[in-house]
Amino acid sequence: MHELSVAEAILDRAREAAADHGADSVETLTVELGEATHINADQLRFCIETVAEETPLSAVEVAIERVPARAACDCGWSGEPPTFDGTAAVVPSTRCPECGSGTEFTQGRECRLASIDVPADTQTPTER
Numbered sequence: 001m002h003e004l005s006v007a008e009a010i011l012d013r014a015r016e017a018a019a020d021h022g023a024d025s026v027e028t029l030t031v032e033l034g035e036a037t038h039i040n041a042d043q044l045r046f047c048i049e050t051v052a053e054e055t056p057l058s059a060v061e062v063a064i065e066r067v068p069a070r071a072a073c074d075c076g077w078s079g080e081p082p083t084f085d086g087t088a089a090v091v092p093s094t095r096c097p098e099c100g101s102g103t104e105f106t107q108g109r110e111c112r113l114a115s116i117d118v119p120a121d122t123q124t125p126t127e128r
């Protein structure tokens with residue numbers, strides 16, 4: 001399942017980012033998920049939480065930030081893919097509404113760790 005490998009990669013990144021902050025746990029992780037990906041947000045959240053149960057991040061809250069799909073065409077058209085209906089199960093059209101040729105997504109392919117929140121007490125090393 002695609003979501004599972006994505007979830008593992010995001011958790012790896014979250015652990016690295018937590019280590020950079022001197023933290024060994026993460027309260028919240030935020031994932032940027034483009035609407036032109038084939039990834040279902042609810043499934044991805046479920047996979048991250050499931051994989052996290054085996055790790056020090058077992059209590060993590062998962063926030064998904066949707067990135068709208070945008071596409072551009074060689075003829076100069078750019079915008080939101082026209083037949084995209086906003087549901088995660090539907091892959092946006094890649095046809096240009098002006099000339100009918102194939103378009104390239106310029107935005108909406110994202111699937112990455114955007115940010116993490118670490119527990120507050122690990123962010124104040126100067127008190128020691």
Ligand SMILES: [Zn+2]
Pocket residue numbers: 073074075076077096097098099100101
């Ligand atoms: Zn076009």
